[in-house]
Amino acid sequence: MSERTLYDKVWDRHKVTELPTGQDQLFVGLHLVHEVTSPQAFGMLRERDLDVAYPERTHATVDHIVPTADRDRPYEGAAEEMMAELEENVREAGIDFSHPDTGNQGIVHVIGPEQGLTQPGMTVVCGDSHTSTHGAFGALAFGIGTSQIRDVLATGTVAMEKKKVRRIRVTGELGDCVEAKDVILQIIRELGTDGGVGYVYEYAGEAIESLDVEGRMSICNMSIEGGARAGYVNPDETTFEWLRETDAFRDDPEKFERLKPYWESIASDDDAQFDDEVVIDGDALEPMVTWGTTPGQGVGITEPIPDPADLPEDKRDTARRAQEHMGVEPGETMAGYPIDVAFLGSCTNARLPDLRRAARLVAGREVHDDVRAMVVPGSQRVASAAEAEGLDDVFREAGFDWREAGCSMCLGMNDDQLEGDEASASSSNRNFVGRQGSKEGRTVLMNPRMVAAAAIRGEVTDARELDERELPQPDAADSEVQA
């Protein structure tokens, strides 16, 4: 079993007791709540006449159903009912709510970090599988189901079984246009979509350490796509400098200094024991694209799509069906695959640096005539920051639709959906059949610059073929537009 890892240390600090089932009862440091998976949990609480035990450790937002075009209330149909239900539940319980009116709303895994709610050495849970995102700060972060949300609301704790720890060391330096997203797609390709079952992943190595916090979030975000219960990166100076500028500490440097020793203490020790270790060669990576219908079906942009017959026996059937659905042929590359929609958004890749990188490719170019392209910032704050830099104009002038913050087309619970058999270039996390709203729809996962390149060419494109442009200086040329 693992010893002296961050996972062990944080687990031990939060363990209340061992339960009769052999599971541990863990204290939850931060419980994030959104509109889709929580109403039933609040309902169960009411049925049992229980109160929310730790409202001050709970924070709510709305992201899954919230419209990204027209925010006028009431929303259409069931969306309004869900929104109203959440408003009522958090008001009754006294839970802080990043409501759209506050300017702080956004995808739950974007707003937690940007407000400094997520911190190293915390346990974080949310009724959403991508809660693993918060592991980027050295937190233990788990997606949970609605019955567990009920448990956390009622008790501030959750019943969990301890997992094994696999360290994934990504060595070397990431090449041109190779991003965090490509690292995690490669990890899932190598280890499989169920390779992480029974594990949490510790991401380490030079390639991980040299990433910014947002890149680490992209990797941790998709731990769940690899079957791992959680993923994390040990906190370091990059983490601390990021945290210093968040709401939690900006005006309270003393609190920052008080907590920093704890954050440093929970990192895995140099002699920590892992249950397993895998090494990935970061130098060898190139931009990745998926050719199939699971995130594990990925390939480098210049590599051939595999022949199902060459895959392990238990992957062949899925691969054949996936290739039929996507209309791709083994032996070809994904480059040149025509797309109808470009979606830049989701909790994987809708943070400011993601938008900046994409914007550098988009600047001065035009979205292909046959492509419907949209940018959906991860939060209202990301949107305002991007607007202050003029990124919205860069995208709009190229023909992108600049939308309001939310989960949007990633899972298609609002109006942003694929139609018929449209193919999308998507910065999101799942290419499952039907995921983006249409049963016939096709999703190709890739990094934000690759989405930008696909939008411009109208087909899956190696973004390295397009030069990066200077972004406009916010205060310069079009200052009258800014005003």
Add this chain to the structure above:
Amino acid sequence: MTKEIETVEHVSGSGIPVRGNDVDTDQIIPARFLKVVTFDGLGEFAFFDQRFDDEDEPKDHPFNEDRFRDASVLVVNSNFGCGSSREHAPQALKRWGIDAIVGESFAEIFAGNCLALGVPTVTASQEDIETLQSYVEDHPDAEISVDVATESVSYDDTEIDATVDDAQRKALVEGVWDTTALLKSNAEAVARTAADLPYVAAGTAGDADAAGDGEEAE
């Protein structure tokens, strides 16, 4: 508020096979059916997009076959329930009439969600699962017996070795799968654990006064 929780030592009933690896929760219940504030009535939407085409005409799917209509033991392949953490997926299956799921492997959040509903997720080898799926297809009325306590699945004259995760087995057999009351009973220990956490003491999750509120909240 003490709630009687039943023990789930044994589930039996006829079987229904759903073949394929990596069946994700978007397939089990598509996202558009999540626009609800209760789980009631989700049963009819189980595997909806695999069962109906765009004109709502039924497609070939075991959940559309009359002979499997009363089945309660679902037999699946590997990594079943991967993807989204939505509890709507096991809720839909349970409300359809599924009381136990036997498969090669399960995504962990999905298995946890099933446990919270008292639905065992039992694993067995690929070969045994495929044999069982074929048997169920040929014998839709035959009884499949899932013994959680002894970790076995039996049908006809065959008994296969199965595995039930330790914690899941104890929780189901001892009737502690609905954990709220159990967790609630340790409220004082919870408050002590919380008070010992530097970030709780420093009041960092909401306003700065949060630190002392934990105990009161009990």
